Amino acid sequence: MTKLIPYGRQDINEADIQAVIDVLKSDFLTQGPAVPAFEVAVRDFVGAKHAIATSNATSALHLACLALGVGPGDIVWTSPITFVASANCAVYCGAKVDFVDVDLDSFNMSEQALRCKLEHARKARLLPKVLIPVHMGGQSCNMAAFYDLSKEYGFSIIEDASHAIGGRYQNQQVGSCQFSSITVFSFHPVKIITTGEGGMAITNDLGLAKKMQLLRSHGITREQSEMVSIPDGPWFYEQIDLGFNYRMTDIQAALGLSQMSRLHDFVIKRNSIAHRYEKLLKDVPVFLPKIAKDTYSAYHLYVIQLNLELISSSHKNVFNELRNAGIGVNLHYIPVYLQPYYQNLGFSKGYCPNAEKYYSRAISLPMFSSLTDEEQDWVVTQLIKAIQK
Numbered sequence: 001m002t003k004l005i006p007y008g009r010q011d012i013n014e015a016d017i018q019a020v021i022d023v024l025k026s027d028f029l030t031q032g033p034a035v036p037a038f039e040v041a042v043r044d045f046v047g048a049k050h051a052i053a054t055s056n057a058t059s060a061l062h063l064a065c066l067a068l069g070v071g072p073g074d075i076v077w078t079s080p081i082t083f084v085a086s087a088n089c090a091v092y093c094g095a096k097v098d099f100v101d102v103d104l105d106s107f108n109m110s111e112q113a114l115r116c117k118l119e120h121a122r123k124a125r126l127l128p129k130v131l132i133p134v135h136m137g138g139q140s141c142n143m144a145a146f147y148d149l150s151k152e153y154g155f156s157i158i159e160d161a162s163h164a165i166g167g168r169y170q171n172q173q174v175g176s177c178q179f180s181s182i183t184v185f186s187f188h189p190v191k192i193i194t195t196g197e198g199g200m201a202i203t204n205d206l207g208l209a210k211k212m213q214l215l216r217s218h219g220i221t222r223e224q225s226e227m228v229s230i231p232d233g234p235w236f237y238e239q240i241d242l243g244f245n246y247r248m249t250d251i252q253a254a255l256g257l258s259q260m261s262r263l264h265d266f267v268i269k270r271n272s273i274a275h276r277y278e279k280l281l282k283d284v285p286v287f288l289p290k291i292a293k294d295t296y297s298a299y300h301l302y303v304i305q306l307n308l309e310l311i312s313s314s315h316k317n318v319f320n321e322l323r324n325a326g327i328g329v330n331l332h333y334i335p336v337y338l339q340p341y342y343q344n345l346g347f348s349k350g351y352c353p354n355a356e357k358y359y360s361r362a363i364s365l366p367m368f369s370s371l372t373d374e375e376q377d378w379v380v381t382q383l384i385k386a387i388q389k
């Protein structure tokens, strides 16, 4: 096998291509009917009231923070095992970021670490305004527990579900916002469904939805009820807040809508790949991802952790061997606070021991809907070979 097997990739069929072509031949490339159609499809799928499509998940996270009033003087907590965007969104708003350590079985924010940190934060008067748990690899965090804590300590929750559309928690779709104010999805090509670049914020709160819609498009309104003055004429609009251009195009939304019809199949395929890995790796000295009883993972990632005590090779060597064999393994993620930008804000090594332990031994194996059995067998054979070196 000479072709590189990536860790993740998009799955585009003829219907997806035709949907994009149709928009290109239509009157609207942006601000047309495809965006609301895509929003309705996702909103109805997850069982929530409002959906705001955005240019990417990073902009959706930024809008979510702004809608919840995050600003200078506020503190936002997230997980260290995530993409940097989960933390950056709070910094954009002028807030401080802090990190809650993860659980080594799920790689999600640890409920126990959260409880402990909240108790200390209450005494120090440093409680967060917003918590951003991340559904790492596609498995939902224990949201009911986080929700109870949010009531006890008075913070809001934004779910970073960039990995998790199509996943379920307590028999509800991730994104139902049963236990959060806002949920954010990403449609980057490595994620479960794609729009090229794209994201979406989901909420059941009309006020939050309106605020995010306003800020998505420059803070401009054309609704007379929201205006300060009487319209000069039919051309009139008012900028009533400082917003951005965080809009999704109709080209992207049409692709997203077409991909939505395939979401169910994608997630089933990802779960069957995961089960196959589980079988093939059961006697290999690696820790496999553990799925909690009341969750159904969308399996954006399949992360194994090397059992380094039983392996003579090092994490880096196993990783290199796999890359040399044409397998595009990856590592999700470097603990965010170890990035130079965050170290400059005062964080340093040792801050979240589980996150660092995870980082010292984790490898993301290829996981995408078009991965063949033959490719998967090759990945496993090469992994075993690399571990035995």
Ligand SMILES: *Cc1c(COP(=O)(O)O)cnc(C)c1O
Pocket (backbone or CB within 6 Å): 056, 057, 058, 059, 082, 083, 085, 086, 134, 160, 162, 163, 186, 187, 188, 197, 198, 199
């Ligand atoms: C991909 C990702 C993002 C950012 O998504 P974009 O759509 O690329 O902006 C945010 N958080 C997590 C956990 C992600 O994996």
